[in-house]
Structures are given as C-alpha cells and as structure tokens.
Amino acid sequence: MQRKAKPKALKTKAPGRNRAAGKDSFFESVYEVVRLIPKGRATSYGAIAAYLGTKLSARMVGWAMNAAGNVTPSVPAHRVVNRNGMLSGKHHFPEPGLMEKLLKKEGIKIKNDTIVDFEKVFWDPSRELL
DNA sequence: CTCCTGACTCAGC
DNA sequence: GGCTGAGCCAGGA
Numbered sequence: 001m002q003r004k005a006k007p008k009a010l011k012t013k014a015p016g017r018n019r020a021a022g023k024d025s026f027f028e029s030v031y032e033v034v035r036l037i038p039k040g041r042a043t044s045y046g047a048i049a050a051y052l053g054t055k056l057s058a059r060m061v062g063w064a065m066n067a068a069g070n071v072t073p074s075v076p077a078h079r080v081v082n083r084n085g086m087l088s089g090k091h092h093f094p095e096p097g098l099m100e101k102l103l104k105k106e107g108i109k110i111k112n113d114t115i116v117d118f119e120k121v122f123w124d125p126s127r128e129l130l
Numbered sequence: 131c132t133c134c135t136g137a138c139t140c141a142g143c
Numbered sequence: 144g145g146c147t148g149a150g151c152c153a154g155g156a
Contacts (some may be wrong), residue, residue, distance in 0.1 A: 026153085044136055049151095055139090057151035062137035067154090082138065089137035 026052060030064040031071060033125045037079045040107040041123035042115055043099060044083045058083075059093040078102040085118030 027060035033048050045058040054060055061080070078099040082088045090099035090113060100110035107115035 049138080054152070057153085058138040059136060059150095060152050061140090063135095063153065065137055077137080079139080087137095092137055 026054065026060065027064040027067060027071075031068060031075045032060055032067075033129070034068070034075045034077065034080055034099075035073070036125065036129060037076060037123055040121065042079045042081055042085070042103065042108060042118065042121045043123045043125065044081060044085075046083050047122075047124050047126070048080065051129070053121075062089065066092070070092075076102075081115060081118075085115035085122075087113045087115070 028046055031050050033051060034043075037043055045061040046055060049055045049058040049061045052061075057063060065075070065077045065080060068077045077089060078087075078093070080089070087099045087103075087110070090096055093099050100113065102114065103110055108121050
C-alpha cells in the first residue's frame with residue numbers, strides 16, 4: 001500500500017496544530033500520556049492522538065513512540081497498541097515477544113499478538129485523565 | 131528547501 | 144466482509 005499520488009504540498013498552515021500543554025514537542029506530550037497509563041491497562045494511538053488533538057494523525061503518536069526508546073525514562077510503548085488492540089509495534093521492539101511479555105506480566109492476556117478483552121484494559125486519557 | 135517515509139485510522143469499493 | 148486508497152503531521156536524508 002504505497003502512498004501514491006501525494007497531495008503535493010498542501011500544508012496551508014494546519015488550522016489544528018494543537019500543542020497540548022504547550023510542550024516544546026508534541027512528542028513529549030505523547031510520552032507523558034503513555035507514562036500515565038496505569039499498570040495492567042493499554043491504550044490506542046488514536047486515543048492518545050485525540051487527547052493531544054491530533055486524532056487526525058494517529059501516525060504521529062506511533063512516530064513519537066519510535067523515539068520513545070531514545071528518551072528517559074523509558075516510555076511503556078508496549079502499553080500502546082493500535083485501535084484493534086493488536087501489537088502492531090511489537091515488530092519494532094528490540095526483540096519480538098517482549099511487548100506481549102510485558103503486557104502479560106501486567107495481567108493483560110495476549111493472543112495472536114492481540115490483546116484479549118482490549119475494551120476491558122482500554123484506558124482512555126481524555127476520559128480517565130480529563 | 132524538497133521529497134519520503136512511518137508503530138494509524140477511516141471510508142470506499 | 145476484506146482489502147485498497149487516501150489523509151494526516153513531523154522528522155530525517
């Protein structure tokens with residue numbers, strides 16, 4: 001699925017661009033929210049993105065996670081999964097299986113790289129935090 | 131400065 | 144009902 005036909009430079013000063021809590025980089029905001037995720041819970045990129053105001057671009061959340069392993073303290077990226085509850089980022093971890101391993105350790109059941117009862121462990125920042 | 135990619139998500143076919 | 148297309152923002156080459 002290659003992104004063909006790129007819409008040229010349409011960046012007409014995105015009207016949104018909501019800087020959550022006035023962080024220097026929206027990355028830090030993502031880290032903060034992820035770190036706030038209670039143990040035994042998980043959230044989705046879209047949820048975090050929506051909380052930050054960039055729900056239209058859940059990709060950025062995942063992108064931030066990419067750098068998460070580079071920041072301190074370590075961000076529990078394993079608690080962040082896609083909207084389906086599937087461990088999409090497990091492939092990006094230092095070692096495959098580490099993600100579900102950590103989740104299982106917290107009490108979350110994983111099956112086929114997918115969180116069982118994701119709705120139960122789902123943690124919405126805009127709902128729990130707000 | 132320009133182009134691309136990327137751990138997503140929704141809508142359409 | 145599964146897959147493809149398209150949109151989003153931001154950082155790196």
